[in-house]
Amino acid sequence: MSKISVLIIARNEEENIARAINSVHGLDEVLVLDSGSSDDTPLIVNKSGARLVSTDWPGYAGQRRRALGLAQNDWCLFLDADEELDVNLRASLLEYEPETGVSGYYLKRNNLFLGRGLKHGRWAMDRQLRLFLKDEASITDCLVHEGVEIDGGTKNWPNGSILHHTAPTLQKYLEKQNIYTTLEAGQKAAEGKSFSVIKLAASPANEFFKLYLWQGGFRDGLRGFALAALCSLYKFAVWAKIYLAQKNAGFQNEEGA
Amino acid sequence: MTGISALIIAKNEEANIGPAIKSLKGLADEIIVVVDSQSTDKTDEVARNLGARTFVREWQGYGASKAWAVKQAKGEWILWIDADERVTPQLTKEVISCQPFIAAAYSFPRKAYFLGRWIKHCGWYPGYVTRFFHKDRGSFNDKQVHEGLVVSGEIIRLNNPLLHYTDPNLEHYLTKFNHYTTLAAGQQRRSGKQFKTIDIILGPLAAFVKMYLLKLGFLDGLEGFILSVFSAHYVLVKNLKLWELESIEGKHQ
Numbered sequence: 001m002s003k004i005s006v007l008i009i010a011r012n013e014e015e016n017i018a019r020a021i022n023s024v025h026g027l028d029e030v031l032v033l034d035s036g037s038s039d040d041t042p043l044i045v046n047k048s049g050a051r052l053v054s055t056d057w058p059g060y061a062g063q064r065r066r067a068l069g070l071a072q073n074d075w076c077l078f079l080d081a082d083e084e085l086d087v088n089l090r091a092s093l094l095e096y097e098p099e100t101g102v103s104g105y106y107l108k109r110n111n112l113f114l115g116r117g118l119k120h121g122r123w124a125m126d127r128q129l130r131l132f133l134k135d136e137a138s139i140t141d142c143l144v145h146e147g148v149e150i151d152g153g154t155k156n157w158p159n160g161s162i163l164h165h166t167a168p169t170l171q172k173y174l175e176k177q178n179i180y181t182t183l184e185a186g187q188k189a190a191e192g193k194s195f196s197v198i199k200l201a202a203s204p205a206n207e208f209f210k211l212y213l214w215q216g217g218f219r220d221g222l223r224g225f226a227l228a229a230l231c232s233l234y235k236f237a238v239w240a241k242i243y244l245a246q247k248n249a250g251f252q253n254e255e256g257a
Numbered sequence: 258m259t260g261i262s263a264l265i266i267a268k269n270e271e272a273n274i275g276p277a278i279k280s281l282k283g284l285a286d287e288i289i290v291v292v293d294s295q296s297t298d299k300t301d302e303v304a305r306n307l308g309a310r311t312f313v314r315e316w317q318g319y320g321a322s323k324a325w326a327v328k329q330a331k332g333e334w335i336l337w338i339d340a341d342e343r344v345t346p347q348l349t350k351e352v353i354s355c356q357p358f359i360a361a362a363y364s365f366p367r368k369a370y371f372l373g374r375w376i377k378h379c380g381w382y383p384g385y386v387t388r389f390f391h392k393d394r395g396s397f398n399d400k401q402v403h404e405g406l407v408v409s410g411e412i413i414r415l416n417n418p419l420l421h422y423t424d425p426n427l428e429h430y431l432t433k434f435n436h437y438t439t440l441a442a443g444q445q446r447r448s449g450k451q452f453k454t455i456d457i458i459l460g461p462l463a464a465f466v467k468m469y470l471l472k473l474g475f476l477d478g479l480e481g482f483i484l485s486v487f488s489a490h491y492v493l494v495k496n497l498k499l500w501e502l503e504s505i506e507g508k509h510q
Contacts, residue, residue, distance in 0.1 A: 114501065169501065222457075225457065229490075241427050247372070
């Protein structure tokens with residue numbers, strides 16, 4: 001059996017962190033990087049027996065790189081605080097032996113929206129590269145949805161899945177969405193993308209039709225509709241935030257002139 | 258002088274509370290600021306330094322908090338504004354010129370700004386608000402979100418507007434949006450309203466058409482468009498949250 005380090009980055013996750021840590025019980029190392037929680041997250045981590053490291057926040061990618069640097073084992077598994085391993089995935093990981101020529105595994109992930117998984121569209125069961133050899137991994141820089149890239153061969157992991165408790169309530173979902181849209185607006189602005197009315201109007205409409213009709217969201221009933229509508233609002237909020245940032249920057253330029 | 262007491266209820270408004278209090282100085286004999294005890298910034302300190310009577314209190318809902326504040330007032334006449342509103346010198350002059358006050362209450366048009374632009378349409382203007390009343394003639398009802406003042410007697414409309422600067426930061430705006438839709442859904446649930454699928458399709462569409470087309474929101478530029486879309490989403494999210502509340506109680510499978 002090969003040793004695995006489970007790496008979790010967290011901030012103010014007292015509602016989630018115990019579930020995540022319990023689900024990896026028995027794996028060799030569980031490391032939680034806490035970036036200044038003001039709630040009971042650090043207490044819960046200490047009580048659980050996981051290793052707690054308190055840090056600042058260098059951004060998602062920077063924090064993941066830092067976690068890799070601190071891991072004691074060659075094989076690492078990234079788990080988010082709002083995720084857990086299901087029973088099958090955990091059991092299979094406990095008995096795992098690495099295959100030659102494989103440096104990374106894609107794990108199935110079941111995204112729960114308002115308490116249940118969706119069957120269609122982008123949010124249906126997906127696969128994420130989460131278990132890998134740290135020496136062969138590099139973390140790509142992206143403010144919101146950073147990823148892992150592997151030099152060597154990769155494979156799909158056959159057993160179980162990660163349960164992603166992404167939105168226990170609509171209130172929580174919208175709280176997160178608000179944070180992500182601000183980040184994404186900043187990122188797009190940094191990439192030099194500029195605002196246009198077409199993008200503000202068309203990208204939300206496009207998103208809705210893509211999710212609800214093209215990808216079959218309508219077959220998930222009201223949950224499918226709700227998700228398509230909220231993703232559409234996401235796009236709208238990103239472009240509205242870019243508009244406002246550019247408008248405010250314009251005011252400052254006028255004042256400075 | 259008949260005695261005018263101005264009231265502001267505030268939570269985390271350290272940036273707004275100063276200008277709001279200063280705008281009241283020419284009109285009010287006393288300024289009362291009730292600070293929500295969940296407030297974590299310097300709202301209380303800023304208000305006190307500007308000479309307001311401040312009270313830090315546990316939150317009991319908008320209606321109850323305002324009713325309590327009215328009881329603390331020494332003046333017979335109450336002027337209530339929000340922390341993001343301002344009384345202009347012109348409005349002050351107009352109110353003073355109305356003395357002796359003969360009506361039960363006075364209402365003002367309200368000039369509201371969204372993302373820095375004065376929204377003249379969208380059903381926002383003139384949007385008369387009744388904010389100045391004799392304390393024996395007005396009382397607050399207990400709706401959780403848009404609590405209203407109930408006046409017994411005549412209400413006279415004045416000409417000069419109150420200024421309303423809605424949050425110029427979209428992240429704050431959407432945080433409030435999230436909060437208010439949760440409150441509104443809870444209120445609907447308690448009043449016995451039931452979720453209907455049609456409400457999440459026609460409701461938002463109707464809200465958009467009404468604001469952007471019928472109320473001429475398209476004349477308010479991009480700000481009018483953004484506001485109209487968010488208003489449509491407000492109806493959508495409020496109804497989805499009602500559905501969610503019913504789901505928690507086991508009504509939907």
